[in-house]
Amino acid sequence: MxxxxxxxxxxxxxxxxxxxxxxxxxxxxxxxxxxxxxxxxxxxxxxxxxxxxxxxxxxxxxxxxxxxxxxxxxxxxxxxxxxxxxxxxxxxxxxxxxxxxxxxxxxxxxxxxxxxxxxxxxxxxxxxxxxxxxxxxxxxxxxxxxxxxxxxxxxxxxxxxxxxxxxxxxxxxxxxxxxTPQPVHAVRAVEQEGYVHVLLPSEDGRTALEFAFDVAEPEPRHDEDDVHTEAAVLYGDPRPGSWCALEVGDRLHVPVGPVGEIIEVPYDVVEGLPREIEDDEEQLVDPESLRPADRDADAFQAREHRISPQRAWIATIAIGLGAALALGEVAHLAGLPRDVMIAVAGVAAAAGYEFGWRSQLRPRLRWHAGGVAAIGFRDRNREPWATDSAIVHDDEGMVVLTAGEAVLTVPVPAPWPSRSHQRTADQLVAALRDTRIRALSMSPLPPPPMLDVPRRPLLLFVAWAATVAATTLIVN
Structure with missing residues (x-):
């Protein structure tokens, strides 16, 4: 979504x-x-x-x-x-x-x-x-x-x-x-079936922009088992949505679509390829992001993350009220009877509050050295730490956590209000990585923490009833 x-x-x-x-x-x-x-x-x-x-x-x-x-x-x-x-x-x-x-x-x-x-x-x-x-x-x-x-x-x-x-x-x-004249860049490229893969190295050679775009030529230039980059010339502005052409030797690749997503990757100047990052290097802890409470916490102390309640409740009420008002007004415009309009508003509010409950109020994550327990939009997971566990965030308010056989997506919007105790994405990633590193150096370990699925609070039903009543008054 x-x-x-x-x-x-x-x-x-x-x-x-x-x-x-x-x-x-x-x-x-x-x-x-x-x-x-x-x-x-x-x-x-x-x-x-x-x-x-x-x-x-x-x-x-x-x-x-x-x-x-x-x-x-x-x-x-x-x-x-x-x-x-x-x-x-x-x-x-x-x-x-x-x-x-x-x-x-x-x-x-x-x-x-x-x-x-x-x-x-x-x-x-x-x-x-x-x-x-x-x-x-x-x-x-x-x-x-x-x-x-x-x-x-x-x-x-x-x-x-x-x-x-x-x-x-x-x-x-x-x-x-x-x-028209276009910006010219020296790049490394891989010619593949129907598209080209491009690496644009930075001036210092440590990183490169990596992206791809579809081209008109359907034939692959290289066998899939022998994919390697070649020196090439890129014409155009390398940014999402722009159009670029690629010249590799005497071959010109004509695009049939704009440039897609662009990511920045570590770059190996010698090989002309993205530099592989060791798992241990990638999962290092940023000491500046660790809260004092997380830095001093016992390895077996269960800690928990959830969206700050003020933000979660305001978002949930906005979703439920907006859905009820919008569909109630449409029902009123359609000339439906008052009772039918109230029923439509009630169903819309119920759907909105259920979505808000599952996306804002319900999700939570608990962890200690034994593993993690998470409740998401639909599922509940309990997984121990493993050597291949990884924690990253995507700069869009989501932390992706790989633990055991599960891949968990944890919502971490910006804390609001500023005095709330919710961790930021950087702080949560640092706390989880710190616990994982400590867990891998300890034995034996307890099982992952317990985390029960919360019930819908009474206030949610009160908010739904108040929303239906307010919608009825406003629309009429």
């Missing part, structure tokens, strides 16, 4: 807030025609979907939606809310601004034998959605009962336009790659 946590999610979040304000607080559109509310809902929903395909198109859609809502507004609050939504989409689209040119030599790549047609899946999906939107408009024109489908029709039209814009942007980026 990490794709949901991208910066693009700020647009759907702003859309939900705008929807709740416009339809819940400010009274919806001034036009009493049934089509007005569903078209208004569609123009709020479209940018939230489009932003994952094309940020610029989502910004234009949000602006057009705000323009549409301005004459439909009952009061100035609706105008400010919809234009605020547009501002969020515009600010996000500015992140796609091209970076400053790199301070390296620039020259045009060799002319390719042919420029392939790229982004065909996005192009096909975009045309399909536009055809579906046209069919939806025709359906609404002949059947008044189909008016609620206008929201889906507008959203499908917007997403189709965004996908077509994405395809056009990729095709234009590929043509521009071979028509």
């Amino acid at each position: 990490r794709w949901l946590m991208r910066v693009d999610t700020s647009v759907p979040a702003a859309g939900v807030v705008t929807f709740l304000l416009v339809f819940g607080l400010f009274g919806g559109p001034s036009d009493p025609a049934p089509a007005a509310r569903w078209v208004g809902l569609g123009v709020l929903l479209a940018p939230a979907l489009m932003v994952y395909a094309h940020r610029g198109a989502a910004a234009w859609a949000a602006v057009l939606g705000a323009v549409l809502w301005t004459p439909l507004a009952i009061n100035p609050g609706t105008v400010f809310a919809t234009w605020g939504y547009a501002v969020v989409a515009i600010l996000l689209s500015r992140l796609d601004k091209p970076p400053a040119p790199l301070p390296v030599p620039h020259r045009k790549p060799p002319s390719p034998y042919a420029v392939p047609h790229v982004a065909a899946p996005a192009e096909v999906a975009g045309f399909s959605l536009l055809v579906g939107a046209a069919a939806g408009v025709a359906w609404v024109a002949v059947d008044d009962a189909a008016v609620p489908w206008l929201a889906a029709t507008v959203s499908a039209f917007g997403l189709g336009c965004a996908l077509l814009a994405r395809a056009m942007r990729h095709q234009a980026a590929l043509r521009r790659l071979f028509l």
Whole structure:
């Protein structure tokens, strides 16, 4: 679910807030025609979907939606809310601004034998959605009962336009790659079937950027048992989402997709390969990250990690309340009876609070020299330490712990409020590594600590009931 946590999610979040304000607080559109509310809902929903395909198109859609809502507004609050939504989409689209040119030599790549047609899946999906939107408009024109489908029709039209814009942007980026001077880098590369693997060494030769991208040539250059890097020339800006070409000897590799994820790895200058790291070296403890309590703790003292309660409860309530308000408002717009609307809000709140319980309040980790015990979103694990145990964090609020036969993913968001006793990701990794090192030097060891699955607290059910009641009052 990490794709949901991208910066693009700020647009759907702003859309939900705008929807709740416009339809819940400010009274919806001034036009009493049934089509007005569903078209208004569609123009709020479209940018939230489009932003994952094309940020610029989502910004234009949000602006057009705000323009549409301005004459439909009952009061100035609706105008400010919809234009605020547009501002969020515009600010996000500015992140796609091209970076400053790199301070390296620039020259045009060799002319390719042919420029392939790229982004065909996005192009096909975009045309399909536009055809579906046209069919939806025709359906609404002949059947008044189909008016609620206008929201889906507008959203499908917007997403189709965004996908077509994405395809056009990729095709234009590929043509521009071979028509304008590009940054030139000396790299090491592996030619494989359908893609190339690239290592861009740093100036000091200690590390290298490692990435790959798909290319048009389907034939592998080397046998899989004899994969090695060769000197090559990279044309383009090596960053995620950019387009690069690779020249290896007299062979030019033409991309059919942008550069993917880029990671920094230790580099072996002699071999021209990523330097292998010994497990013991990789799992060293950073003394600066150890809390005094963890540094002085007995090896057999059970310690525990969980998300700070204040943060966990606020996130859980926000998820449950947001789900209930959003679906309750949709049920109200659909003209469902009051009892049905309350039932929809109740089910949505229950699903939201269950998700919040499992993702925020329930997860916990306990450990000592005997091993670890963890309760996650679904499972419970108890595992002893092993020589191949490893603990790392991914800089995105998650600690990945390998112990025994289990791979545990522990949520470690930033502590909030600042006075909370929750460990940061660095502090938790240091504490776990320190315990693991001490455990491997001791014998005999006790079994892993016990950790019972907590029950849902009474406050969770109270919050659910209060949310359903508040939703009923707000929506009505």
